[in-house]
Amino acid sequence: MPDTNEAVTHAFWLAGRKATGESTFEVTSPWDGRRVGAVSVPTDAQIEEAVAAADAVREEFAATPAHVRAAALDHVSRRLAERAEEIARLISDENGKPIKWARGEVGRAVSVFRFAAEEARRFNSGEAQRLDTDAGGTGRLALTRRFPRGTVLGIAPFNFPLNLSAHKVAPAIAVGTPIILKPAPATPLSALILGELLAETELPAGSWSVLTVPNDRMPALVQDERLPVISFTGSEKVGYAIKESVPLKHCTLELGGNGAAVVLSDYSADADLDWAATRIGTFSNYQGGQSCISVQRVIADASVYEELVPKIVAAVEGQVTGDPADDATDVGPLISEDAAKRVESWVEEAVRAGAKLLTGGKREGANYAPTVLADVPADVTLSCEEVFGPVLTLHKVADEDEAFAAVNDSKYGLQAGVFTREVRTAFRAHRALEVGGVIVGDVPSYRADQMPYGGAKRSGVGREGVRYAMEDYTYERVMVLTGLDL
Numbered sequence: 001m002p003d004t005n006e007a008v009t010h011a012f013w014l015a016g017r018k019a020t021g022e023s024t025f026e027v028t029s030p031w032d033g034r035r036v037g038a039v040s041v042p043t044d045a046q047i048e049e050a051v052a053a054a055d056a057v058r059e060e061f062a063a064t065p066a067h068v069r070a071a072a073l074d075h076v077s078r079r080l081a082e083r084a085e086e087i088a089r090l091i092s093d094e095n096g097k098p099i100k101w102a103r104g105e106v107g108r109a110v111s112v113f114r115f116a117a118e119e120a121r122r123f124n125s126g127e128a129q130r131l132d133t134d135a136g137g138t139g140r141l142a143l144t145r146r147f148p149r150g151t152v153l154g155i156a157p158f159n160f161p162l163n164l165s166a167h168k169v170a171p172a173i174a175v176g177t178p179i180i181l182k183p184a185p186a187t188p189l190s191a192l193i194l195g196e197l198l199a200e201t202e203l204p205a206g207s208w209s210v211l212t213v214p215n216d217r218m219p220a221l222v223q224d225e226r227l228p229v230i231s232f233t234g235s236e237k238v239g240y241a242i243k244e245s246v247p248l249k250h251c252t253l254e255l256g257g258n259g260a261a262v263v264l265s266d267y268s269a270d271a272d273l274d275w276a277a278t279r280i281g282t283f284s285n286y287q288g289g290q291s292c293i294s295v296q297r298v299i300a301d302a303s304v305y306e307e308l309v310p311k312i313v314a315a316v317e318g319q320v321t322g323d324p325a326d327d328a329t330d331v332g333p334l335i336s337e338d339a340a341k342r343v344e345s346w347v348e349e350a351v352r353a354g355a356k357l358l359t360g361g362k363r364e365g366a367n368y369a370p371t372v373l374a375d376v377p378a379d380v381t382l383s384c385e386e387v388f389g390p391v392l393t394l395h396k397v398a399d400e401d402e403a404f405a406a407v408n409d410s411k412y413g414l415q416a417g418v419f420t421r422e423v424r425t426a427f428r429a430h431r432a433l434e435v436g437g438v439i440v441g442d443v444p445s446y447r448a449d450q451m452p453y454g455g456a457k458r459s460g461v462g463r464e465g466v467r468y469a470m471e472d473y474t475y476e477r478v479m480v481l482t483g484l485d486l
Contacts, residue, residue: 008037012209013198014049014050014211015054015205016198016203016205021046022041023040024039025041027189029094031323031332037189039189041213046211050209051180051224053206054226055151055226058178061178061207062176066121070121074117084103084106088105090190092325094187094188096332097288098331100329100330106163108166112449119466120174126143128143129144139483139486141484142481143480144477145476145477146475148473150226151178152172152227153229155231155233156183156191158187160291161187161189162190163449165181166194171472172208174470180221181209182212182221183212187335192210222246230242230250231464232251236256236412239255240458253460253461254292254455255414257412257413257444258385259297260298260416261279261295261298261444263276263300265301265304266420266425272419274311277312279417281316282315282319283295284296285331288335292414293444293447297393297395297406297407298312298393299403300396300397301400301403317370319331332367336366339366343363343387344368346382346385347382350381353379354377356373358394360390371390400425412455413434413455413458416437416439417438417446418433426438426440435456436452436453437452450465452465452468
């Protein structure tokens, strides 16, 4: 790991090698404001060099044998595992994420690169299709394979700085398409670790770069025609601005959500409600609520609502807040004091409009206390937007129909959790809910890194999850063979 001593300036990775520019920016801890490190910023000429190198190596990289790409991915997976504690500490330092969650993030990134290595070995074996089902196709066979769309510009967010960078980089390497990764300016250090590990492999020079580019210099990269694929994870506003600015490019957008956990009438046993409350309490607050699939809304059937509410409040109040470096800490700071002030203002607006504050509602610097509100009016910001903080709202509904309608009454549609034991209800939820994923018997915050992940409505377009991102980075090309005896 690069030394995080204040005197050290961390290099970026340009076409597979370390490089420094003419200016730097500081990375500071959201917890105590201390300087975690300084990062060098690439010049315009260096950015051009990285893009040109990626463009030049496209054909060579696409032709790289699968075993070479798989070996590189396996290597990164192993090295992440070997340096897991070190990297987790770095994530916690730059992000403010409690160390227990940072360790989990590293473990997930280990799996992402392993999954990508496995997929690289079996991806694109091709599909053969007989065309002699009509007379005009006699003696003809279609063979369909997938080929890279072109160099990927991967734009990663601050909330999972390692694992969501892994979700950009690993699928690109697996399919043999170059990638330029742009980490979030607040949390670039863990992405630079990926550069260290990739540099230990035998991947072609130019096939990857990690560029610590400030956000205000991104438009030029977004517009560059040599980067025909953009994979962006971040806010709805920025994501759709990117898509609208480059209508001819292929964009995968993983955007916001306001995840709902639905607790239905059949989920009424004490053990069931205890489980639901514990999961809701944890996953409305993990990562400081800074996850697109954290629980923001609880929609509970009237028959269980009164019993469930105090259990949820107790679970939320049981979350341990404090120093992210402490193993006991569940909830650390938000990414910045400005982020915490925004959350504070949204809660205050809701309370002024008539919402009932059941617990929390206090801010200290970048820290915002785990918060629960009931009776939140439908027209306040907290009801309409993604809070991206440790805030939970409670809603009582009359029945299943009203519950599912409440989930869908949102511009977002990322994931939903449905607490039920009825198989028919589970299948109805899968059919009725306008989301990218329905998690039955748990919160919407569950994600396995190999499953398809993405949203409906304003939550984005396209899918991540290793194999699904590989498909998104490629397109089908058919070859017809003629004159065969089939």
